[in-house]
Amino acid sequence: MESPLFYREPEQMELPLKVRLETFEGPLDLLLYLIKKNEIDIYDIPISVITQQYLEYLEMMKNLNLDVAGEFLLMAATLLHIKSKMLLPDTGEEEGEKEEEDPRAELVRRLLEYQRFKEAAQQLVKGPLLDREVFVRSFFGDAPAGKEADEDLSGEVTLFDLLEVMKKVLEGLPAEEFQEISVEHLNIKDKILHIMERLWEVESLAFTELYTASTSRREIVVTFLALLELLRLRMIRVYQGESFGAIRVFSPVGPEEGRKTIEERIL
Amino acid sequence: MEDAQLKAVLEALVFVSETPLTLDRMKEVLGGVSKRDLQRLLAEMMEEDRKSDRGINLVEVAEGFQFRTRPEHADWIRRLKKTKSAALSQPGLETLAIIAYRQPVVRLDIEKIRGVDSGGVLRTLLEKKLIKIIGKKDVPGKPLVYGTSKKFLEVFGLRDLADLPTLKDLESLGPPSTEGVLPLEEEEREAGTEPPEEAPPAPDDYEEPSDEPSSEAPKDPL
Numbered sequence: 001m002e003s004p005l006f007y008r009e010p011e012q013m014e015l016p017l018k019v020r021l022e023t024f025e026g027p028l029d030l031l032l033y034l035i036k037k038n039e040i041d042i043y044d045i046p047i048s049v050i051t052q053q054y055l056e057y058l059e060m061m062k063n064l065n066l067d068v069a070g071e072f073l074l075m076a077a078t079l080l081h082i083k084s085k086m087l088l089p090d091t092g093e094e095e096g097e098k099e100e101e102d103p104r105a106e107l108v109r110r111l112l113e114y115q116r117f118k119e120a121a122q123q124l125v126k127g128p129l130l131d132r133e134v135f136v137r138s139f140f141g142d143a144p145a146g147k148e149a150d151e152d153l154s155g156e157v158t159l160f161d162l163l164e165v166m167k168k169v170l171e172g173l174p175a176e177e178f179q180e181i182s183v184e185h186l187n188i189k190d191k192i193l194h195i196m197e198r199l200w201e202v203e204s205l206a207f208t209e210l211y212t213a214s215t216s217r218r219e220i221v222v223t224f225l226a227l228l229e230l231l232r233l234r235m236i237r238v239y240q241g242e243s244f245g246a247i248r249v250f251s252p253v254g255p256e257e258g259r260k261t262i263e264e265r266i267l
Numbered sequence: 268m269e270d271a272q273l274k275a276v277l278e279a280l281v282f283v284s285e286t287p288l289t290l291d292r293m294k295e296v297l298g299g300v301s302k303r304d305l306q307r308l309l310a311e312m313m314e315e316d317r318k319s320d321r322g323i324n325l326v327e328v329a330e331g332f333q334f335r336t337r338p339e340h341a342d343w344i345r346r347l348k349k350t351k352s353a354a355l356s357q358p359g360l361e362t363l364a365i366i367a368y369r370q371p372v373v374r375l376d377i378e379k380i381r382g383v384d385s386g387g388v389l390r391t392l393l394e395k396k397l398i399k400i401i402g403k404k405d406v407p408g409k410p411l412v413y414g415t416s417k418k419f420l421e422v423f424g425l426r427d428l429a430d431l432p433t434l435k436d437l438e439s440l441g442p443p444s445t446e447g448v449l450p451l452e453e454e455e456r457e458a459g460t461e462p463p464e465e466a467p468p469a470p471d472d473y474e475e476p477s478d479e480p481s482s483e484a485p486k487d488p489l
Contacts, residue, residue: 025358026383071383114380120364121357123432130422133338134326135348139285158357 025159027075028114030057033160035111037244042111045104047086051079060163064221082107161240162207165247166224169211186219189266191226196235196258199251207238207247233265273300274308278325287331287421329420330427355395362388363419366398367431370414373404377413389413397422 025033034053035042058076061068085103102108128134199205210223227249230236235258237250251258268276280296281288290302297305309325309332316324326335336344355363362385365377377385392398399416403409415428425431 026381028382069384075382110380110382114382117364117368117380118361120368120432121360124364124367124423125355125360128338128341128424130335130424132354133341134335134424135341135344136333136335137282 026069027054027072028111029158030054030072030160031075031107031111032115032118033158037164042108042115045108047079047083047104051076051083054079056167057160057163060167064163064166064224078107161244161247162224162227162238164244165207166220169208169220170217186222188222188226188229189262191222192230192262192266193259195223195226195230195249196251196255196262199236199249200255200258204248204250207249210249229266233261235261268300270308270311273297273304274312277305277308277312281325281332281334284331284333286417287329287333289331292331326424327426328424329417333421355397356388356391358383358385358388359391363392363397363415366392366413367415367419367428370428371401371404371412372414373410373412375410 031050031054034040034050034057035045038049038053040046040050055076058068058072061072082103130136195210198210207227210227211220227236227238231238235251235253237252238247239250240247253261276297277293280293290305293305294300294302309327313325313327322336322340323334324337326333328335358381361381362377365380366372369376369380374385374389377389389398393400395418396416397419398413400411401414402412404412419425420427420430
């Protein structure tokens with residue numbers, strides 16, 4: 001029973017935790033993600049389809065209270081601009097000295113350039129990397145295992161993969177019915193504890209298993225935020241067997257250490 | 268000293284060095300041994316290691332030489348150390364790749380490519396000492412210029428920057444430019460005596476007199 005002294009509503013209802021995305025991905029990542037997901041030819045992007053999907057993701061990120069960076073909005077504007085340009089009939093025939101450039105050209109150029117560096121990054125981590133495949137003598141003793149502020153959004157899972165699953169879960173919800181109002185006690189810390197307790201029991205869970213059939217929209221959102229927070233604290237790791245396949249969640253942290261971290265790091 | 272003796276000394280020197288030991292440093296310590304001899308000996312040592320089954324190999328990395336374990340023993344070592352390798356996040360890796368291939372770069376160059384604020388990622392990379400600030404760009408605002416560090420070469424097992432894998436079409440994105448990069452010391456220098464604006468350019472047809480024996484007879488000026 002929660003003592004009234006610690007009654008935390010209604011602030012908890014406002015989802016006060018804003019998740020900063022600065023170490024997550026940007027709008028170009030989202031576009032490349034959508035292109036890959038839809039198996040689209042990057043040189044011939046169906047701009048209205050992509051724009052629509054892009055805006056859906058943006059909407060979802062806003063609903064989750066993710067601090068959507070200005071760059072995402074700028075890209076949305078760019079997409080809409082390209083879309084409108086493509087709808088316009090060819091004018092400017094009189095001027096006609098040079099062929100009108102495809103309005104998508106600049107965006108494609110940026111995507112390709114970015115993708116090249118993404119590939120470069122993949123090439124670099126093929127290894128053998130120091131402290132992963134090869135080791136040298138350590139002169140000052142080993143640093144405590146993974147205690148440093150290394151962000152580690154590991155596996156091949158991106159934020160957008162998580163959002164995708166989240167979207168599916170939300171879509172699977174029955175239409176909202178208006179019934180009696182019961183104030184739910186949802187707080188991220190409780191959710192985090194709940195998730196971790198389950199993980200410590202079973203070792204690994206499918207992402208979707210974290211949502212039971214009866215969970216409400218609000219609870220889904222809180223669960224998602226709890227997962228992002230756990231990722232940030234490196235208390236869980238997420239893996240995806242194949243592209244767009246099922247996402248599984250593991251915890252590299254034991255119960256004792258984990259509870260301590262939650263106590264110390266999460267308000 | 269005999270080759271065998273020298274090799275033993277080199278082995279010892281590399282063994283006690285905290286960071287990859289450079290040829291220059293070896294030469295300094297040993298005196299009297301030419302770089303060419305050192306390179307030959309080191310090459311032989313690396314070859315011997317490769318042929319043997321021993322667990323430690325001499326490796327040329329980060330502009331120097333270092334003893335490293337073999338990749339196939341990674342699992343055993345991880346079991347011993349009980350550490351998880353601290354992987355970089357995807358954005359971190361990408362940013363690192365951009366810096367590696369495009370250095371010297373300023374934050375704006377990186378953000379133009381990534382299309383997203385990169386301040387946080389840069390901070391992490393600096394903390395991990397994979398990149399360093401190499402100067403300030405001589406444009407309004409004097410933004411910081413970033414480049415990869417020696418540790419970057421060490422971590423990714425590269426001999427030097429030329430050892431970076433070449434990537435398709437990466438060249439067509441334009442060569443790296445060192446133009447307008449001020450070294451950090453510049454500020455102190457600026458405070459003191461101003462260097463002359465520009466050295467007078469040498470005329471194109473003027474050739475440095477070279478002491479190389481020319482096989483060709485000097486051309487008749489007429």
